[in-house]
Amino acid sequence: MQITDKVSLKVEGAIGYVVVDNPPVNALGQAVREGIAGGIRAADADAAVQAVVIVAKGRTFPAGADITEFGKPPMPPSLPEVCQVVEDCSKPVIAALHGTALGGGLEIALSAHYRIADAAAKIGLPEINLGLLPGASGTQRMPRITRAAPALDMMLSGKPVGVVKAAEMGVIDEISTGDLTANATAYATRLLAESAARRPTSERREGFDDMAAYDAVIAARRAALAKSAKGQLSPFKIVDCVEAAAKIPFADGMVMERAAFMECLTSDQSKGMIHAFFAERQTAKIPEAATAKPRAMDKLAVIGGGTMGAGIAVAVLDAGLPVVMIERDQESLDRGRANVEKVYARNLAKGRIDATQMAAVLERFSGSTDYASLADVDLVIEAVFEEMEVKKGVFAQLDAAMKPGAILATNTSYLNIDELAATISRPQDVVGLHFFSPANIMKLLEIVVPAQVSDDVVVTGFALAKLLRKIPVRAGVCDGFIGNRLLAVYRRAADYMMEDGASPYEIDAALRDFGYPMGPYQVSDLAGGDIGFATRKRKAPIRDPNERYVEIADRICERGWFGQKTARGYYLYENGARVGTEDPEVLAIIDDERRRVGINATSFSVEEIQNRYLAAMVNEGCNVLAEGIALRPLDIDVTLLYGYGFPRWRGGPMKWADMVGLDVILARIETYAKEDAHFWQAAPLLKQLVAEGRNFDDLNKGK
Ligand code: 3HC
Ligand code: NAI
Numbered sequence: 001m002q003i004t005d006k007v008s009l010k011v012e013g014a015i016g017y018v019v020v021d022n023p024p025v026n027a028l029g030q031a032v033r034e035g036i037a038g039g040i041r042a043a044d045a046d047a048a049v050q051a052v053v054i055v056a057k058g059r060t061f062p063a064g065a066d067i068t069e070f071g072k073p074p075m076p077p078s079l080p081e082v083c084q085v086v087e088d089c090s091k092p093v094i095a096a097l098h099g100t101a102l103g104g105g106l107e108i109a110l111s112a113h114y115r116i117a118d119a120a121a122k123i124g125l126p127e128i129n130l131g132l133l134p135g136a137s138g139t140q141r142m143p144r145i146t147r148a149a150p151a152l153d154m155m156l157s158g159k160p161v162g163v164v165k166a167a168e169m170g171v172i173d174e175i176s177t178g179d180l181t182a183n184a185t186a187y188a189t190r191l192l193a194e195s196a197a198r199r200p201t202s203e204r205r206e207g208f209d210d211m212a213a214y215d216a217v218i219a220a221r222r223a224a225l226a227k228s229a230k231g232q233l234s235p236f237k238i239v240d241c242v243e244a245a246a247k248i249p250f251a252d253g254m255v256m257e258r259a260a261f262m263e264c265l266t267s268d269q270s271k272g273m274i275h276a277f278f279a280e281r282q283t284a285k286i287p288e289a290a291t292a293k294p295r296a297m298d299k300l301a302v303i304g305g306g307t308m309g310a311g312i313a314v315a316v317l318d319a320g321l322p323v324v325m326i327e328r329d330q331e332s333l334d335r336g337r338a339n340v341e342k343v344y345a346r347n348l349a350k351g352r353i354d355a356t357q358m359a360a361v362l363e364r365f366s367g368s369t370d371y372a373s374l375a376d377v378d379l380v381i382e383a384v385f386e387e388m389e390v391k392k393g394v395f396a397q398l399d400a401a402m403k404p405g406a407i408l409a410t411n412t413s414y415l416n417i418d419e420l421a422a423t424i425s426r427p428q429d430v431v432g433l434h435f436f437s438p439a440n441i442m443k444l445l446e447i448v449v450p451a452q453v454s455d456d457v458v459v460t461g462f463a464l465a466k467l468l469r470k471i472p473v474r475a476g477v478c479d480g481f482i483g484n485r486l487l488a489v490y491r492r493a494a495d496y497m498m499e500d501g502a503s504p505y506e507i508d509a510a511l512r513d514f515g516y517p518m519g520p521y522q523v524s525d526l527a528g529g530d531i532g533f534a535t536r537k538r539k540a541p542i543r544d545p546n547e548r549y550v551e552i553a554d555r556i557c558e559r560g561w562f563g564q565k566t567a568r569g570y571y572l573y574e575n576g577a578r579v580g581t582e583d584p585e586v587l588a589i590i591d592d593e594r595r596r597v598g599i600n601a602t603s604f605s606v607e608e609i610q611n612r613y614l615a616a617m618v619n620e621g622c623n624v625l626a627e628g629i630a631l632r633p634l635d636i637d638v639t640l641l642y643g644y645g646f647p648r649w650r651g652g653p654m655k656w657a658d659m660v661g662l663d664v665i666l667a668r669i670e671t672y673a674k675e676d677a678h679f680w681q682a683a684p685l686l687k688q689l690v691a692e693g694r695n696f697d698d699l700n701k702g703k
Contacts, residue, residue: 004034006022007034007038008035009038014048014192015185016049016053018040020061020062022062023058024058025060026062027067030075033079040054051091051094051188051189052093053181053184060105061095062101063105070274080137083107083137083141086112087200092198095109096176099122100123100124103124103125106123107134113198117174118180122162125142129273130274131270135257137254140244140250142154142207147214148246150169152242155242174187221239231513233263234270241253268659271659272648272649272655273648275655280471280642282632282700283473286474288456292455293456293459294459294462295457297321298322299324303398304326304384305327305367308383309325310325312440317361317362318468319467321467322365323364326370326374327369330369345358374401374406377402378406380409382412388416395410409431410430412432414484418450418477421450429453431461432446432447433445433448434475434483436643443643445473447461449475473630476630482624483644486620486624486636490620492550493616495550499593500601500604501602504590506604507609508520514610516647521569521570524553525570528562529557529561529562530562532557547678555592556569568583570583570586614665620683626684626685632699633654633655633699638652666682666686669686
């Protein structure tokens with residue numbers, strides 16, 4: 001019997017099967033909610049049915065509420081109501097889970113009386129990743145079964161767990177190997193034969209067996225969040241609701257959970273995170289994908305075994321592919337190999353892999369100083385020194401050594417890839433693959449599309465990102481592509497504030513307060529000031545003489561203070577400390593520089609620092625869009641979120657700007673322009689959007 005177009009009820013013998021069919025992830029949209037509630041009620045009313053199994057078609061049990069419905073007028077029945085219908089069924093209800101039973105999907109399962117799960121299934125409550133909390137009884141039902149600590153682990157981390165762990169938690173009663181529906185049928189039949197009673201989760205109290213321990217967990221998590229989740233809403237609400245689960249009647253707990261869920265749902269934080277969720281899936285949607293198919297990628301190579309070459313090699317090995325490393329001489333190759341081995345040695349020491357696994361991975365790694373070893377390679381990623389002439393030399397050798405149709409990628413941070421591609425016989429095969437350091441960890445991969453590249457090469461870059469589990473963003477060729485180009489501008493805004501009166505410590509603190517894990521000067525100390533120093537010296541002759549140039553960084557670098565690696569930079573790192581302390585000598589250097597250029601220091605509030613830094617970022621984002629360097633505002637958001645530490649709960653700079661209001665951002669820029677009209681030039685696109693009453697979201701939607 002079809003209940004709605006997404007849910008049917010099938011009765012076979014004594015069992016009624018409520019079958020959900022809403023590809024791709026069986027999200028709990030209105031027709032699914034109505035269908036599950038209707039299916040349960042119909043099974044309950046059918047005298048032939050003695051037990052009900054809820055099961056889903058396709059790749060997964062429902063993976064949660066339908067996120068696209070958030071923000072729209074509510075359509076009954078609500079998910080908490082559906083959960084209650086499931087629990088209130090007068091016959092035993094068994095949820096049969098496979099794939100990823102997440103969020104609202106798991107809450108439906110928790111409302112059933114028994115749960116069986118496929119051995120490969122995962123369960124989780126990832127709502128926190130959307131700035132939400134489990135809002136369909138998860139905060140109330142989960143701790144009743146499994147105590148405060150495991151319930152909070154799941155809700156506060158948002159990470160799914162496998163079935164073995166889920167069974168240990170008491171959430172999964174049976175593990176199924178083989179045909180899930182057949183095993184669920186057998187399980188239901190057994191429960192009936194044993195006359196097993198319905199087991200309403202709302203009435204269970206196993207999780208509250210030790211209230212002193214429960215209270216201690218709540219207090220500890222609250223204290224930890226005060227440090228780790230400062231400024232965020234949903235983590236604290238989760239703890240409040242889980243605490244309440246043990247203290248107040250179930251019905252009251254549900255009212256509290258609903259109110260907290262709605263408060264989160266209407267907050268800018270959840271709007272930012274929901275934007276991030278969809279944006280990171282949108283970035284793979286590029287024009288080239290409409291017609292082109294990826295080329296083969298069976299064997300990869302890296303040129304250079306330094307920081308990036310070695311990191312990229314590890315990323316490729318971790319994805320299960322073979323990789324060849326080319327270095328300029330044996331000594332450098334040995335160093336490159338050691339850089340790769342070091343990563344796995346650390347994994348071994350930490351117990352993440354065993355010696356056999358390490359050997360198996362390294363088996364796929366080979367090194368050579370001879371470009372002839374590249375003859376059978378499908379894709380090579382060059383990561384040698386950031387110098388055009390060196391890279392041109394390498395590309396000439398690649399041109400000679402690689403087979404026809406092989407892809408030649410460069411990891412350059414800033415250099416003109418069009419110019420590089422034009423020096424070889426096959427510019428159509430040259431693409432930018434800009435990884436971030438450490439390349440085996442950082443999620444972002446900028447895929448830089450030069451003028452002459454063919455579409456299937458671009459599409460292969462995106463396929464590689466998927467293979468390496470990276471988030472790809474399509475970028476055009478310019479100095480710094482999307483991320484580093486914006487960085488150069490907002491870092492200048494920070495340097496100007498520093499010279500005008502804010503200390504680097506105030507600036508860092510203001511940006512941590514905004515949600516960044518570290519401020520820009522902490523990042524500079526971590527990355528090392530020497531590379532930027534060398535670049536500034538090299539670019540000095542071509543610097544625009546009208547541009548305001550702050551020399552404080554040079555004064556610091558001239559002293560050999562390059563940051564953590566020299567135990568001194570903007571901060572002092574005494575006795576190997578990784579967290580720096582303020583350095584009065586740095587403040588004195590800054591004062592001297594202010595005197596030298598004739599600046600009377602003024603003070604900047606936390607908000608003022610944040611506003612200027614962000615305005616510079618958003619304004620340059622507009623220029624990047626207008627030039628077609630980024631396809632959509634969301635591509636900029638994803639770049640900053642995954643490569644530059646922008647707080648996810650703010651959605652990215654362009655989403656943030658939409659929420660503040662583009663007219664407000666423009667007005668700020670126009671005010672700053674009164675002090676420095678050269679730096680603060682409002683982007684034409686920003687002015688145009690404000691004049692037309694449009695925003696970045698409109699551009700994302702193609703409006
Ligand atoms: N609602 C609407 N659409 C969803 C969705 C959801 N919950 N989950 C996934 N989708 C969409 C994706 O946007 C994507 O659409 P596209 O093809 O148009 O880009 C499509 O489904 C496939 O998703 P993925 O590309 O992410 O597929 P994967 O196989 O890589 O991953 C997944 C599957 C692990 C289920 C992943 O999609 C995921 O993590 N989804 C979100 C899960 C989640 O956050 N659930 C909680 C929702 S909030 C909630 O339940 C509130 C409740 O407590 C009241
Ligand atoms: P690195 O200095 O650590 O490594 C460069 C390696 O290239 C050295 O091991 C060197 O021996 C080797 N090399 C030089 N010339 C060679 C040649 N002709 N043939 C073979 N090998 C050669 O440099 P790093 O940091 O790894 O940077 C490499 C590239 O990646 C640069 O283009 C850089 O701009 C880019 N990049 C760097 C990032 C970083 O954070 N370090 C981030 C993203 C990109």
